[in-house]
Amino acid sequence: MVFTKDQVDYSLYLVTDSTMLPPGATLSSQVEEGLMNGVTLVQIREKDCDTKNFFHEGVLIKKLCTDYNVPLIVNDRVDVALAIRADGVHVGQDDMPIPVVRELLGPDKIIGWSVSKVEEVEKLANWGPGMVDNIGIGMVFPTQTKKNPKKSPMGTAGVIKVLDALENCGASWVKTVAIGGLHPDNIQRVLYQCSSTNGRRYLDGIAVVSDIMASEDAGLSTRILRDLLDSNSYKFVDFGLSNEALQVSNINAALHQVHFARPLVQHMTNKVHQNFGANVTLAVFGSPIMSEVVSEVKDLSNIPYASLLINTGTIAPLDVLKAAVTAYNESKRPVVLDPVGYSATPTRMSLNNDLLSYGQFSCIKCNASEMLSLAELSDERMKGVDSSGSNINNDTVIKATKIVAYRYKTIAVCTGEYDFIANGTMGGHYSLGTQEIRGDSPSIPCFVVHGGNIPIMGDITASGCSLGSTITSFLGSLSFPNEAQNAVIAAVTLYKAAGKLAASRCKGSGSFQVEFIDALYQLSRENIPEKWDVKYELI
Numbered sequence: 001m002v003f004t005k006d007q008v009d010y011s012l013y014l015v016t017d018s019t020m021l022p023p024g025a026t027l028s029s030q031v032e033e034g035l036m037n038g039v040t041l042v043q044i045r046e047k048d049c050d051t052k053n054f055f056h057e058g059v060l061i062k063k064l065c066t067d068y069n070v071p072l073i074v075n076d077r078v079d080v081a082l083a084i085r086a087d088g089v090h091v092g093q094d095d096m097p098i099p100v101v102r103e104l105l106g107p108d109k110i111i112g113w114s115v116s117k118v119e120e121v122e123k124l125a126n127w128g129p130g131m132v133d134n135i136g137i138g139m140v141f142p143t144q145t146k147k148n149p150k151k152s153p154m155g156t157a158g159v160i161k162v163l164d165a166l167e168n169c170g171a172s173w174v175k176t177v178a179i180g181g182l183h184p185d186n187i188q189r190v191l192y193q194c195s196s197t198n199g200r201r202y203l204d205g206i207a208v209v210s211d212i213m214a215s216e217d218a219g220l221s222t223r224i225l226r227d228l229l230d231s232n233s234y235k236f237v238d239f240g241l242s243n244e245a246l247q248v249s250n251i252n253a254a255l256h257q258v259h260f261a262r263p264l265v266q267h268m269t270n271k272v273h274q275n276f277g278a279n280v281t282l283a284v285f286g287s288p289i290m291s292e293v294v295s296e297v298k299d300l301s302n303i304p305y306a307s308l309l310i311n312t313g314t315i316a317p318l319d320v321l322k323a324a325v326t327a328y329n330e331s332k333r334p335v336v337l338d339p340v341g342y343s344a345t346p347t348r349m350s351l352n353n354d355l356l357s358y359g360q361f362s363c364i365k366c367n368a369s370e371m372l373s374l375a376e377l378s379d380e381r382m383k384g385v386d387s388s389g390s391n392i393n394n395d396t397v398i399k400a401t402k403i404v405a406y407r408y409k410t411i412a413v414c415t416g417e418y419d420f421i422a423n424g425t426m427g428g429h430y431s432l433g434t435q436e437i438r439g440d441s442p443s444i445p446c447f448v449v450h451g452g453n454i455p456i457m458g459d460i461t462a463s464g465c466s467l468g469s470t471i472t473s474f475l476g477s478l479s480f481p482n483e484a485q486n487a488v489i490a491a492v493t494l495y496k497a498a499g500k501l502a503a504s505r506c507k508g509s510g511s512f513q514v515e516f517i518d519a520l521y522q523l524s525r526e527n528i529p530e531k532w533d534v535k536y537e538l539i
């Protein structure tokens, strides 16, 4: 049975490894359990096998795959692939060159290639459609399965870079699967986050080895992966993620919700921000806790209406931050990231990139230069000067905010004279494969909050950081069916309204700090947003 290439379903790709079989299982029994429960493609990968065994195992597995009408791919060994009449091969960067493999196998067989770098994508694009049919992008996360790997885990950001390269090189024929450390606790996030920045290309599937091959119940493990793949949604928080732009924000409801919930707002932040941020949180009905103790983070994340703000102004140990993100992700409670000084030093950039690739954030809040760096548009910063005199024009800021929102499937807030709020959560939904192009950056909703310039906001410490405290308080107050987008717009609008009010009352930066907390306190309790001299609108 020769499969036509566009027939191949890459969604659940099982790669074998007979060195990790549980007691009583055989290569065939594990593969058959997989085939019976939703595996759609099999690769026999036996690094330690001698050729005779590899051949005989291959014949058995080929028979099984034929019975289940699933293609069989052979790893590395083109000769064995030919001998057992496999449907294709998968080769790595150090294996037989692709053009030679293609010549040996002919045009109809499936050829897979291990890819982790942009230049490898450029190479396959140059070869054109007749060469590489699919790529294994990895490793995404650390894995024990691949012995002495020559590359390090790339995270979801690394996968996105490869997907973007495929789009930029026009390699539309290539199918993609992610591989490396993929398990039920992370595959939805991988499928959800890993899409090209233009919104056209998602992964075509995931490849797993140990999750099935080492499983005591390979059938159940397969079904769990199958169900997660078919769910097409990653509900990473226990409240609404609608990105329906038309929904006008309901600030009143958001203010009532914070007043009712009095959310626990855990701060992992810099020393300068801690005191002021705690007072801002209290002023808007939040209850702050400043804790970086790993042993309590799981308990805190399970408190009703808990939320977490990570402000990397002070570089807390990465493992503490990662443990906190994991705890709140598992509890489906919101995490807000303020990547202070994102591109200021390589240390901060790699710490923030590590974090961003490690968990799912409900909101990323930062200023224009940090947003441009995150969007990798910093070279566009000098194009034109906008009214506030900052050296970045609003169109560039909006473009960057939308790119970051979409790339991290989060609500991105870019602060300045105009605060921009882009909602890239896609409602928590994802799809496998490619879809129609939707413009240069996904047509995600973006709002602007403005009320005139408030220069004195920049004259006190932690005014930007404390917007993070306010956003986290509003998100922390949510439970289903409240909407994240609405809460963030309300928080940003309240914050700007309080800034304006305080600026009109203060005598200098000292009194501004006091007036600002008073204004937040007052406006949160008066709850008459229609009187605020601040506008928000969809752009």
Ligand SMILES: Cc1nc(C(=O)O)sc1CCOP(=O)(O)O
Binding pocket: 015, 114, 115, 136, 137, 138, 139, 140, 142, 143, 144, 145, 146, 179, 180, 181, 182, 207, 208, 209, 210, 211
């Ligand atoms: C076979 C393989 N290739 C990788 C790559 O990065 O190219 S990672 C890997 C092993 C993946 O095993 P597990 O699902 O058990 O983590």
Ligand SMILES: C=C1C=NC(C(F)(F)F)=NC1=N
Binding pocket: 013, 015, 043, 045, 075, 090, 092, 112, 113, 114, 135, 136, 137, 138, 177, 178, 179, 207
């Ligand atoms: C090294 C590998 C990388 N990727 C893949 C797959 F995902 F299946 F394409 N298989 C491999 N053997």
Ligand SMILES: [Mg+2]
Binding pocket: 075, 076, 090, 091, 092, 093, 095
């Ligand atoms: Mg190889």
